[in-house]
Amino acid sequence: MQQLFLFRFLEIVAVMLFVVGQSSSSGDTMIQDTSLVNGQTLRSTGELFQLGFFSLDNSSGKGYLGIWYCNFTPQEGIVVWIANRNKSVNTAMASFNLTSDGNLILFEDDQTVWSTGTRSTGLNSARLQLLDSGNLVLNDSNLILWQSFEHSNDSSTQLPGMKFGFVKRTNTSRRQVSWKNSTDPSPGDYTHMIRALPIPDLVIFNGSAKYHRSGLWNGYGFVGYPSIASNQVTNPANYTFVSNENESYFMVNYRASPTPVLIRSTLWANGTIQRWFLDRGGNREWQLLSSIPADECDMYNLCGRNRVCTNKYVAVECQCLDGFVNITENGREAGCEREKPLNCSSNQFSKVQNVKVPDTENATPRGNMSLDDCKNLCSDNCSCVAYAVISGSYGCITWLGDLLDLRTFVDEGDDLYVRLAESSTKKHVWAAIAIPLLLGFFLLCCVGVLVWRKRKRASTRLPLQLPNVKEGNSTTCDDVSESRLVSIDSEDSCLHNNDKGVDMINTLGLLPSYNLETIKTATNDFSDGNKLGEGGFGVVYMGQLEDGQKIAVKKLSRNSSQGPNQFQNELSLIAKLQHRNLVRLLGCCIEDTERIIILEYMENKSLDAFIYDKTKCSLLNWQKRLEIIVGIARGLLYLHQDSVLRVIHRDLKPSNILLDKDMIPKISDFGIARIFEGDRALEDGTTRPIGTFGYMAPEYLLYGQFSFKSDVFSFGVIVLEILSGKKNRTFGQTNSNLNLLQHSYKLWKEGRSLEILNDAVSCSYPTIELLRCIRMALLCVQDNHEERPTMTEVVMMLASDEQLLTPLKQPTITSIYSEGDCSTKEMSITITGR
Ligand SMILES: *[C@@H]1O[C@H](CO)[C@@H](O)[C@H](O)[C@H]1NC(C)=O
Ligand SMILES: *[C@@H]1O[C@H](CO)[C@@H](O)[C@H](O)[C@H]1NC(C)=O
Ligand SMILES: *[C@@H]1O[C@H](CO)[C@@H](O)[C@H](O)[C@H]1NC(C)=O
Ligand SMILES: *[C@@H]1O[C@H](CO)[C@@H](O)[C@H](O)[C@H]1NC(C)=O
Ligand SMILES: *[C@@H]1O[C@H](CO)[C@@H](O)[C@H](O)[C@H]1NC(C)=O
Ligand SMILES: *[C@@H]1O[C@H](CO)[C@@H](O)[C@H](O)[C@H]1NC(C)=O
Ligand SMILES: *[C@@H]1O[C@H](CO)[C@@H](O)[C@H](O)[C@H]1NC(C)=O
Ligand SMILES: *[C@@H]1O[C@H](CO)[C@@H](O)[C@H](O)[C@H]1NC(C)=O
Ligand SMILES: *[C@@H]1O[C@H](CO)[C@@H](O)[C@H](O)[C@H]1NC(C)=O
Numbered sequence: 058m059q060q061l062f063l064f065r066f067l068e069i070v071a072v073m074l075f076v077v078g079q080s081s082s083s084g085d086t087m088i089q090d091t092s093l094v095n096g097q098t099l100r101s102t103g104e105l106f107q108l109g110f111f112s113l114d115n116s117s118g119k120g121y122l123g124i125w126y127c128n129f130t131p132q133e134g135i136v137v138w139i140a141n142r143n144k145s146v147n148t149a150m151a152s153f154n155l156t157s158d159g160n161l162i163l164f165e166d167d168q169t170v171w172s173t174g175t176r177s178t179g180l181n182s183a184r185l186q187l188l189d190s191g192n193l194v195l196n197d198s199n200l201i202l203w204q205s206f207e208h209s210n211d212s213s214t215q216l217p218g219m220k221f222g223f224v225k226r227t228n229t230s231r232r233q234v235s236w237k238n239s240t241d242p243s244p245g246d247y248t249h250m251i252r253a254l255p256i257p258d259l260v261i262f263n264g265s266a267k268y269h270r271s272g273l274w275n276g277y278g279f280v281g282y283p284s285i286a287s288n289q290v291t292n293p294a295n296y297t298f299v300s301n302e303n304e305s306y307f308m309v310n311y312r313a314s315p316t317p318v319l320i321r322s323t324l325w326a327n328g329t330i331q332r333w334f335l336d337r338g339g340n341r342e343w344q345l346l347s348s349i350p351a352d353e354c355d356m357y358n359l360c361g362r363n364r365v366c367t368n369k370y371v372a373v374e375c376q377c378l379d380g381f382v383n384i385t386e387n388g389r390e391a392g393c394e395r396e397k398p399l400n401c402s403s404n405q406f407s408k409v410q411n412v413k414v415p416d417t418e419n420a421t422p423r424g425n426m427s428l429d430d431c432k433n434l435c436s437d438n439c440s441c442v443a444y445a446v447i448s449g450s451y452g453c454i455t456w457l458g459d460l461l462d463l464r465t466f467v468d469e470g471d472d473l474y475v476r477l478a479e480s481s482t483k484k485h486v487w488a489a490i491a492i493p494l495l496l497g498f499f500l501l502c503c504v505g506v507l508v509w510r511k512r513k514r515a516s517t518r519l520p521l522q523l524p525n526v527k528e529g530n531s532t533t534c535d536d537v538s539e540s541r542l543v544s545i546d547s548e549d550s551c552l553h554n555n556d557k558g559v560d561m562i563n564t565l566g567l568l569p570s571y572n573l574e575t576i577k578t579a580t581n582d583f584s585d586g587n588k589l590g591e592g593g594f595g596v597v598y599m600g601q602l603e604d605g606q607k608i609a610v611k612k613l614s615r616n617s618s619q620g621p622n623q624f625q626n627e628l629s630l631i632a633k634l635q636h637r638n639l640v641r642l643l644g645c646c647i648e649d650t651e652r653i654i655i656l657e658y659m660e661n662k663s664l665d666a667f668i669y670d671k672t673k674c675s676l677l678n679w680q681k682r683l684e685i686i687v688g689i690a691r692g693l694l695y696l697h698q699d700s701v702l703r704v705i706h707r708d709l710k711p712s713n714i715l716l717d718k719d720m721i722p723k724i725s726d727f728g729i730a731r732i733f734e735g736d737r738a739l740e741d742g743t744t745r746p747i748g749t750f751g752y753m754a755p756e757y758l759l760y761g762q763f764s765f766k767s768d769v770f771s772f773g774v775i776v777l778e779i780l781s782g783k784k785n786r787t788f789g790q791t792n793s794n795l796n797l798l799q800h801s802y803k804l805w806k807e808g809r810s811l812e813i814l815n816d817a818v819s820c821s822y823p824t825i826e827l828l829r830c831i832r833m834a835l836l837c838v839q840d841n842h843e844e845r846p847t848m849t850e851v852v853m854m855l856a857s858d859e860q861l862l863t864p865l866k867q868p869t870i871t872s873i874y875s876e877g878d879c880s881t882k883e884m885s886i887t888i889t890g891r
């Protein structure tokens with residue numbers, strides 16, 4: 058503690074010496090009849106900002122008068138204000154004078170280049186002061202004559218406390234205008250400003266074309282900047298948006314006061330706005346808070362009119378709103394138009410969830426009202442095409458004409474209701490066709506059930522019942538279709554279904570069945586030479602079919618509690634899970650007591666063969682490692698969220714991540730466990746924990762409680778292992794008594810995260826990506842499952858450029874992991890209906 062203090066003290070002294078030695082500072086204030094020339098600066102009292110001449114390239118001698126951060130050079134691109142951005146001066150011949158009549162003038166060789174135009178008679182004592190906020194204030198006594206925060210506009214950087222917007226009465230406005238490029242601060246192509254609309258918002262323009270739209274203010278943030286809203290507590294910034302009859306402005310303030318951080322937002326020459334913060338107690342590194350536009354869907358109206366833009370991680374998807382069809386203009390996609398013209402009497406609306414509502418240029422604010430009232434208002438107006446209720450600000454909003462610049466968010470955004478064209482006559486025609494059809498279907502259905510019940514009695518086989526689906530020994534037609542029973546009446550295929558109108562069946566693909574002879578031939582009669590490995594479920598062999606296709610053959614051990622038919626049904630379900638990052642089930646073979654499944658063959662075996670092995674490890678550079686992490690995350694997201702069955706893996710570990718010839722990771726063993734657990738429902742969370750030590754979440758290990766979040770924990774451990782090249786379970790034995798999680802956390806806390814890295818990665822990596830990854834992994838291994846992100850969030854974190862700000866706690870689970878090798882070999886799975 059004392060050492061730390063001493064260190065800090067020395068640091069401060071060093072900084073002070075550095076500062077004093079560096080420049081001829083003249084305090085923070087200039088009085089009447091004084092001037093500032095090249096080499097002299099004003100410094101704010103807290104040594105945060107300085108005002109002076111600078112140049113951006115050394116050769117030309119072209120210079121500017123501006124304000125920048127004391128601890129950074131103007132060349133580092135962080136000039137916050139420039140008096141003469143449009144016209145450089147020769148710094149050797151320039152001077153910045155506060156005249157006796159209170160005018161602030163920038164001279165170049167006695168020529169006025171820039172001035173505040175604040176000449177006045179009868180001044181007492183005009184003073185120019187540079188404040189710690191970065192504001193440059195010209196006062197006479199206590200009357201403000203001019204200040205850089207208000208009276209100069211078009212800076213490319215916005216600082217906390219600066220009102221960004223316009224005052225209607227005085228016609229003064231403040232916008233952000235980009236530089237031309239990093240060495241030319243004159244006005245570039247991009248402008249960021251508040252639009253003076255009845256429903257104002259922030260827009261970045263490229264010339265006169267809209268480039269990005271913030272979406273609407275919802276009381277605490279702009280919907281288009283989800284990061285701002287979602288980081289409410291931990292975000293160092295506090296945002297204010299005001300729009301009334303006198304003025305409209307957007308302002309950033311420091312959340313905590315006195316403030317330990319610096320914040321800025323810069324509109325770069327390429328149209329990107331980045332918000333940064335600097336921890337003043339920490340190192341010299343600015344951290345990115347957000348970057349806008351954040352993704353492709355953020356580009357204004359990317360998909361064209363009446364279309365919704367959705368980011369699908371790999372590509373953008375453009376979809377027409379309900380009732381609209383694609384149109385092209387001049388051979389190019391232009392968006393969508395209504396299939397049928399809107400009819401005044403139609404009062405049907407389709408709901409579009411989680412969107413940035415369309416451009417409000419054609420919209421009208423209607424004030425606070427309920428969703429129903431807003432709907433009625435829109436229904437009553439023939440030309441109203443959509444409505445939305447935005448809580449916290451504008452209330453009900455209605456739109457006319459085309460809907461532009463719509464995009465979706467994962468779980469933020471508002472709901473938009475789009476009017477549908479309704480055709481009352483058509484509806485009746487449909488009813489006339491549909492009712493007899495439905496009746497016919499029900500009749501068929503009844504016959505089907507009778508036949509099925511007969512067969513059921515004749516056989517002893519049990520139907521598979523999906524958990525979480527309404528139970529019931531159904532006797533009526535309705536019940537049958539609701540309870541989704543799948544029965545078994547065929548023996549020669551892995552897929553056993555009946556075709557009597559039960560909808561579940563159609564969702565089961567056909568899984569090919571192989572006979573035992575074929576498999577024996579393919580694997581040299583299960584020879585040891587073909588053995589690839591041995592796992593919890595049995596032995597895996599490499600095989601080659603007659604057509605040359607390589608396969609992996611998993612001969613399951615015989616302790617399954619399921620009968621053969623149930624087994625087959627499970628497999629058919631599992632075969633439905635198909636994703637680029639999951640190992641594919643190719644077929645099965647069930648003869649006598651043998652249960653064999655045939656899987657895709659993976660050339661590069663499993664991840665554990667690479668990450669702990671020092672020689673192979675160097676094959677995985679940062680890019681590859683990141684791809685593997687992202688791949689596993691996507692596979693897991695699919696299992697958790699996007700698959701027909703929502704699956705908890707329960708035994709995620711590097712040896713269950715296989716790599717194909719392109720090193721694309723594929724999760725394996727994700728569906729087989731259920732076969733071993735049989736019908737014992739696993740949802741009550743009381744089953745004994747089965748999995749592998751080192752990867753099991755604390756609540757699972759200690760109390761047998763598992764959830765999607767226990768997989769997230771395992772994923773976090775895997776990521777840390779991929780980055781460090783070390784095994785969590787054996788880590789503590791060689792490195793002090795911390796496990797890998799605690800060690801990583803400790804390094805993180807001390808700002809030494811990069812030391813987690815495996816030697817092989819350290820050659821070249823983007824620091825920000827790496828830190829983001831480590832931070833994400835540490836979030837995943839939080840003790841409390843509620844503090845862990847969902848896989849959806851993980852995938853988003855991996856895809857975004859934002860700095861994560863959620864607080865981290867130290868993972869505590871410790872000693873249990875160091876108790877040697879007592880991993881159980883089994884694992885399990887849960888399948889729940891959607
Ligand atoms: C600016 O002020 C300095 C002294 O403060 C003075 O010498 C110089 O002449 C002034 N420049 C102009 C153009 O008035
Ligand atoms: C200008 O010169 C300084 C040192 O003299 C150097 O550090 C800096 O990189 C140069 N900047 C440019 C833009 O050349
Ligand atoms: C900047 O200077 C250029 C020419 O030097 C001029 O065309 C332009 O209007 C100026 N812009 C502003 C904002 O003064
Ligand atoms: C300028 O005037 C304002 C308003 O009266 C006062 O709050 C501020 O302290 C003054 N600043 C300086 C530098 O005198
Ligand atoms: C503000 O600008 C508008 C249009 O640009 C003009 O009509 C109005 O008179 C101006 N108001 C003042 C106070 O300058
Ligand atoms: C801000 O800039 C615009 C365009 O360059 C200009 O028309 C306006 O007068 C400026 N406002 C102030 C307060 O300087
Ligand atoms: C910036 O733009 C100026 C012209 O406006 C050009 O001369 C210069 O080379 C550019 N610099 C860079 C780094 O692109
Ligand atoms: C900005 O506008 C210019 C001129 O209209 C265009 O050439 C350029 O492609 C635009 N940039 C972007 C990023 O859309
Ligand atoms: C707008 O300005 C007028 C006149 O200065 C003032 O009376 C009114 O309260 C202001 N409105 C708001 C919302 O600040």
Ligand SMILES: *[C@@H]1O[C@H](CO)[C@@H](O)[C@H](O)[C@H]1NC(C)=O
Pocket residue numbers: 295296297310311312313
């Ligand atoms: C945010 O700023 C507003 C006004 O600028 C202030 O009223 C509010 O208390 C601030 N909130 C926090 C959490 O600092």
Ligand SMILES: *[C@@H]1O[C@H](CO)[C@@H](O)[C@H](O)[C@H]1NC(C)=O
Pocket residue numbers: 325326327328329
């Ligand atoms: C725009 O420029 C900034 C600063 O140079 C950079 O960090 C950012 O990645 C660029 N954005 C795009 C989309 O090129």
Ligand SMILES: *[C@@H]1O[C@H](CO)[C@@H](O)[C@H](O)[C@H]1NC(C)=O
Pocket residue numbers: 375376377383390
């Ligand atoms: C409309 O166009 C989009 C984007 O090209 C495409 O994804 C979609 O399938 C098309 N929809 C129809 C109905 O053709």
